[in-house]
Amino acid sequence: MIDLAIIAAAGVLTWGLRASFIVFAGDRPLPPAAEGVLRYARPAVLAALVASVTIGSGGLALSTTVLTRVAAAGAAGVTAWQWRNLALTLAAGFAALWSAQLAIHLLQ
Amino acid sequence: MAVANPATIPAAAPAAAAGRLDGLHLDAMRAASVEVLPVILGIIPFGLAIGVAVADSTVSDGAGWAGSFLIFAGSAHLAAVTLLGAGASVATILLTVFTINARLLVYSASLGPTFRQQPRWFRWAAPYFLVDQLFAMTWTRVEQGAAGAWLRQYYLAAGLLIGLAWLPAIGAGVLVGPVVPGSWQLSFATSALLTGLLVPALVNRPAWIAALTGASIAVALIGLPNGLNLVAGAVAGTIAGIVAERSLR
Numbered sequence: 542m543i544d545l546a547i548i549a550a551a552g553v554l555t556w557g558l559r560a561s562f563i564v565f566a567g568d569r570p571l572p573p574a575a576e577g578v579l580r581y582a583r584p585a586v587l588a589a590l591v592a593s594v595t596i597g598s599g600g601l602a603l604s605t606t607v608l609t610r611v612a613a614a615g616a617a618g619v620t621a622w623q624w625r626n627l628a629l630t631l632a633a634g635f636a637a638l639w640s641a642q643l644a645i646h647l648l649q
Numbered sequence: 650m651a652v653a654n655p656a657t658i659p660a661a662a663p664a665a666a667a668g669r670l671d672g673l674h675l676d677a678m679r680a681a682s683v684e685v686l687p688v689i690l691g692i693i694p695f696g697l698a699i700g701v702a703v704a705d706s707t708v709s710d711g712a713g714w715a716g717s718f719l720i721f722a723g724s725a726h727l728a729a730v731t732l733l734g735a736g737a738s739v740a741t742i743l744l745t746v747f748t749i750n751a752r753l754l755v756y757s758a759s760l761g762p763t764f765r766q767q768p769r770w771f772r773w774a775a776p777y778f779l780v781d782q783l784f785a786m787t788w789t790r791v792e793q794g795a796a797g798a799w800l801r802q803y804y805l806a807a808g809l810l811i812g813l814a815w816l817p818a819i820g821a822g823v824l825v826g827p828v829v830p831g832s833w834q835l836s837f838a839t840s841a842l843l844t845g846l847l848v849p850a851l852v853n854r855p856a857w858i859a860a861l862t863g864a865s866i867a868v869a870l871i872g873l874p875n876g877l878n879l880v881a882g883a884v885a886g887t888i889a890g891i892v893a894e895r896s897l898r
Contacts, residue, residue, distance in 0.1 A: 544712035547739055549731045551746045552719035556752040558753040559776035562761035571758045577891040579751050581859040584884025587847040588860035589867035589879045590728055595840040596868055598735075609793030610837060617841040621848035628694040630848075638834060648898075 605645060615639035677799045681786075682805035687806075688782040689814040692723070696815050698838040699727050700822015701829075705836045706734030710823050717819040721812070722780060724846045725749045731839055737876030745876075748883050758786040763791050772836070773802055778808025854897060859890030 571579075595614045596607055617634030618638070624630075696717070703713030708730050725746045729802040732742045735829025756779055764772055771879065787804050829835050851857050870878035 544708050544830055545715060547742055548712050548729060549714045549719050549732060550739070550743060551725065551882045552716070554746055555720050555722050555725060555750050555753070556776055557756055558747070558750050559779040560773070562757035563764045563776050563779075563782055564772050566758070566761065567761050568765065571754065575754070577894060578887055579755060581856060581890025581894075582748045582751050582883065582887045584847060584850040584856045584860040584877065585722070585863035585890060586728075586745055586883040587843060587850060587863075589863040589882030589886065590745070590862070590866035591840060591843040591847055592730070592868045592882075593842060593871060593878060594731060596871065598871065611841060612874065613837060614840045614844050614864055618848055621845045625849060627842070627845045630845035631694060631698055631838065631841050634837065634844070639838050642832075644832075 609638060609641040609645065612641055672798065674799045674802045678806040679804040682804045684786055684809045685715070685782075685810045687898060688786070692782070692811065692815060693818045693866075695723050695842065697822040697825070698819025699723060699730070700819040700824070700841045701826040701835050702727055702822075702842075703730050703819070704823045704826025705839075706730050708733045714823050716819055717816045718812070720746075721777065721815070722750055722753075724843075726840065727842060732876050732879070735876060737879070738874075741876035741880055744880055745883070746832060748887075752781075753779060760784070760791070764797065766796065767801055771805075775804060775808075778811070780808075780811065782807055783811060842864050853894075855890045855893035858893040859886040862886040862889035878879060 590631050591614065595610050596603075597610075599607065602608075616637035617630045620633035621627075621630040673837060687776050699717075700714070703710060703716075706713065713730050716729060720726045720729065728745050728749055729742055737745075757776065758778075761773075765774060767775070784802070786807055787800070790800060790803060826835060847860065851860060863882040865882075866885045867878045867882030872878075873881070
């Protein structure tokens with residue numbers, strides 16, 4: 542129940558951002574001071590998320606599992622850079638992850 | 650994207666204009682349906698992967714899937730589910746959603762002047778559908794002079810079609826996720842997806858600096874409770890980006 546309430550709150554917040562100028566502020570332009578924040582907040586928070594999700598709660602005590610995930614995320618990043626396609630990015634990431642796992646399995 | 654000649658868009662056409670039936674602009678809906686197709690093909694794998702992330706997290710399947718229509722924004726939905734599953738505080742989750750979705754302010758500000766001429770019910774309903782791809786489609790049309798009922802029906806038709814693909818795609822991911830064997834490591838989908846969302850945001854050198862700072866701080870502080878390492882990374886990264894922009898100018 543609490544999960545649903547938090548998701549709903551995130552939804553209301555998102556609608557508020559979308560409605561901000563369309564419903565409430567009308568013709569007023571975006572304040573220039575806000576532009577810098579808007580430009581760099583997204584890469585900052587997405588990178589922070591990618592790094593913590595990929596490395597996991599173990600932090601920098603790196604294991605083989607973590608290293609393969611980091612390498613696979615790198616492969617996904619290169620693919621995203623080259624082709625800007627989310628499906629292809631997913632495919633490349635998993636292809637890299639599974640081949641790394643297979644290689645480790647065969648070497649052991 | 651197939652874009653009709655601006656002259657063919659009946660922005661202020663009389664009621665008897667071709668393709669119009671009792672106030673319905675069938676040509677607007679037809680244009681929306683055609684142009685939204687590549688968008689839908691692109692969001693289906695994204696939706697599936699978010700569904701897999703929901704199934705993989707400790708968040709209940711129902712609440713996780715409900716984000717598809719309650720939030721209706723993939724990257725923020727994925728972040729909310731990931732953080733909720735990791736035990737982050739409500740404040741961290743909402744701050745992250747706000748930061749990821751802050752670009753929607755730009756879309757809202759861009760469409761504000763045009764949508765001001767629309768009826769009140771539309772101005773309250775339209776923001777719900779405002780995702781990146783719909784903004785791009787609509788902005789192209791607005792710059793070509795589309796307005797009034799034509800624009801309204803174009804926007805709503807495309808938005809509804811995106812929703813019709815989005816909700817079942819995430820639902821399918823939630824159902825498929827648990828069936829797949831654990832050795833496939835489907836939880837990696839979150840990493841790969843977030844990477845795919847991050848890369849297009851790296852538009853210049855300050856953006857790279859923002860991202861590298863955000864990632865380093867988040868990793869260095871990974872032991873902090875409530876996802877505070879993310880908040881610290883986001884704040885430090887944003888400041889680093891702004892400072893870099895000023896000093897590189």
